[in-house]
Amino acid sequence: MRPLLLPLLLVALAGCALQPSGLRELQAQEGAQELQTTFIVVRHAEKLAGGAEDPPLDGDGQARAQALAQTLAEVPLQAVYSTPTRRTRETAAPVAAAMGLEVRDYDPGLAPSELATMLHIRHAGDTVLLVGHSNTVPGIVTALCACPVDPLTEEDYGDLYLVRLSADGEATMERGRF
Numbered sequence: 001m002r003p004l005l006l007p008l009l010l011v012a013l014a015g016c017a018l019q020p021s022g023l024r025e026l027q028a029q030e031g032a033q034e035l036q037t038t039f040i041v042v043r044h045a046e047k048l049a050g051g052a053e054d055p056p057l058d059g060d061g062q063a064r065a066q067a068l069a070q071t072l073a074e075v076p077l078q079a080v081y082s083t084p085t086r087r088t089r090e091t092a093a094p095v096a097a098a099m100g101l102e103v104r105d106y107d108p109g110l111a112p113s114e115l116a117t118m119l120h121i122r123h124a125g126d127t128v129l130l131v132g133h134s135n136t137v138p139g140i141v142t143a144l145c146a147c148p149v150d151p152l153t154e155e156d157y158g159d160l161y162l163v164r165l166s167a168d169g170e171a172t173m174e175r176g177r178f
């Protein structure tokens with residue numbers, strides 16, 4: 001148990017220091033009247049190596065999933081989405097549990113533009129977490145905000161994209177870490 005505490009603490013502290021300023025604003029503006037839609041998009045946490053078809057999170061990944069839950073603890077989420085894989089669901093689960101929400105599946109094979117349209121329609125005015133993969137997160141973020149996003153590599157973990165859509169349709173995107 002002790003060997004996991006230090007990595008968990010370090011990940012949590014790093015997440016607090018590097019979270020996008022927009023998350024702090026979301027926490028502070030919970031009762032704001034302006035209709036704003038916010039999407040928080042992350043890649044799943046570190047997975048167990050070994051080539052399993054649907055690997056679970058490893059110890060670092062479990063710590064990172066807990067750090068994500070701590071980072072978003074004061075953010076008023078209305079929905080949590082994940083692909084139907086173990087690693088994405090295990091990344092989303094601590095956040096959903098803390099918020100009393102269920103993890104909803106989305107199809108990772110769906111075109112990012114179709115997913116973005118569905119999310120915009122279902123969640124106007126909401127704050128939503130989406131957990132995806134290195135090969136889907138950049139496309140999803142681009143589709144949500146119509147802004148360019150650099151590709152992720154297999155080694156990229158802990159990036160958090162905060163996409164905000166104002167009532168007048170203006171989109172902004174911040175990239176941070178958790």
